[in-house]
Amino acid sequence: MQFSPLLEDLICKLQFLPGVGRKTAQRMAFSLLGQERSRGLDLAASMSAAMTGIQRCSCCRNYSDEPVCPICASAKRQDEKTLCVVENPSDVAIIEKTGLFQGVYFVLHGRISPLEGIGAEDIGLDQLERMLAAGSFKEVIVALNSSVEGNMTSFMIAKIAGNYGLNVTTPSRGIPVGSELDTMDEGTLSYSFTNRKNL
Amino acid sequence: MQFSPLLEDLICKLQFLPGVGRKTAQRMAFSLLGQERSRGLDLAASMSAAMTGIQRCSCCRNYSDEPVCPICASAKRQDEKTLCVVENPSDVAIIEKTGLFQGVYFVLHGRISPLEGIGAEDIGLDQLERMLAAGSFKEVIVALNSSVEGNMTSFMIAKIAGNYGLNVTTPSRGIPVGSELDTMDEGTLSYSFTNRKNL
Numbered sequence: 001m002q003f004s005p006l007l008e009d010l011i012c013k014l015q016f017l018p019g020v021g022r023k024t025a026q027r028m029a030f031s032l033l034g035q036e037r038s039r040g041l042d043l044a045a046s047m048s049a050a051m052t053g054i055q056r057c058s059c060c061r062n063y064s065d066e067p068v069c070p071i072c073a074s075a076k077r078q079d080e081k082t083l084c085v086v087e088n089p090s091d092v093a094i095i096e097k098t099g100l101f102q103g104v105y106f107v108l109h110g111r112i113s114p115l116e117g118i119g120a121e122d123i124g125l126d127q128l129e130r131m132l133a134a135g136s137f138k139e140v141i142v143a144l145n146s147s148v149e150g151n152m153t154s155f156m157i158a159k160i161a162g163n164y165g166l167n168v169t170t171p172s173r174g175i176p177v178g179s180e181l182d183t184m185d186e187g188t189l190s191y192s193f194t195n196r197k198n199l
Numbered sequence: 200m201q202f203s204p205l206l207e208d209l210i211c212k213l214q215f216l217p218g219v220g221r222k223t224a225q226r227m228a229f230s231l232l233g234q235e236r237s238r239g240l241d242l243a244a245s246m247s248a249a250m251t252g253i254q255r256c257s258c259c260r261n262y263s264d265e266p267v268c269p270i271c272a273s274a275k276r277q278d279e280k281t282l283c284v285v286e287n288p289s290d291v292a293i294i295e296k297t298g299l300f301q302g303v304y305f306v307l308h309g310r311i312s313p314l315e316g317i318g319a320e321d322i323g324l325d326q327l328e329r330m331l332a333a334g335s336f337k338e339v340i341v342a343l344n345s346s347v348e349g350n351m352t353s354f355m356i357a358k359i360a361g362n363y364g365l366n367v368t369t370p371s372r373g374i375p376v377g378s379e380l381d382t383m384d385e386g387t388l389s390y391s392f393t394n395r396k397n398l
Binding site: 002003004005006007009010012013014016017018019024026027028029030031032033034035037039040041042043044045046047048049050051052053054063064065066069070088089090093096109 | 202
């Protein structure tokens with residue numbers, strides 16, 4: 001089926017969204033056309049505004065509407081002298097949701113991957129080193145995902161932080177709180193037994 | 200988690216898309232921000248253009264970039280003197296894909312539903328009657344979905360078309376071509392046995 005040029009263009013571009021193939025894009029396009037047109041226009045306007053207005057915070061590299069994000073701009077959060085390094089902006093979102101961490105973040109936007117040609121500077125490790133060298137931090141929490149690349153990146157960050165005599169930690173891994181033992185995969189179970197704690 | 204105002208606004212508006220809740224909207228927003236920004240801007244521009252540029256064809260009410268859609272504007276298709284009535288523009292798309300139907304369409308954009316306050320004029324039955332009264336058609340194919348409301352609407356259209364002595368047909372229902380008998384639901388199987396044909 002050939003759609004009209006405007007419709008075909010919309011269906012094509014909607015596939016830029018993650019997890020959206022041609023069929024879903026068609027359904028989305030017809031749904032937008034079937035609703036009040038002002039809603040589609042609102043969505044388009046918000047998208048434009050976000051694409052042009054959202055930048056990376058010059059301190060932590062997280063997405064921000066301002067040159068410095070509210071977390072980095074907060075004296076209270078800087079006073080904690082704790083830096084949490086994460087892979088993605090969505091990690092900041094989920095950690096903030098716990099309300100437990102009161103320090104500041106550093107967002108890598110990826111992890112080192114020689115196969116994909118992603119090196120230390122692509123994920124801002126030079127900027128991270130300058131921040132640590134400035135000497136305002138006591139502890140660095142490395143909260144990356146435990147893939148091969150994630151672990152490699154964690155070790156590099158630990159090494160950099162070690163150079164400045166900082167305390168380097170990482171969130172504990174093991175059986176999720178509330179999970180049943182018999183639903184665990186072998187990897188997690190082996191790890192949690194090997195790394196058992198005194199009760 | 201409080202996102203920045205621009206990001207929060209985008210996440211909120213992405214939920215206008217069908218099947219997109221807050222979590223998916225977050226994932227989409229972060230994905231758009233992580234890609235080349237020009238892609239998100241392209242999508243926003245296509246969406247704006249579609250919302251303002253796509254209208255209903257004045258003949259068949261299908262979505263069209265022009266006041267009259269290419270199907271209605273085609274003398275070849277008008278010459279078939281066959282009209283196919285469907286509920287949604289997506290139905291036109293799927294029928295066109297078969298390439299079998301060479302007549303023109305009429306799109307209701309819904310079906311009669313007293314409970315939802317959708318009456319005959321809301322789905323353009325007055326416009327349909329004027330088209331049939333003009334006397335250029337020989338056959339009307341009523342290809343609505345077989346819900347209670349769909350069936351009721353089908354009967355109303357059949358009655359209108361009957362007033363003008365037109366041949367009214369509907370696509371056959373039964374076991375889909377290529378389906379196994381033992382995978383069929385009882386409703387379809389009962390229907391297809393009751394409506395069996397000579398071999």
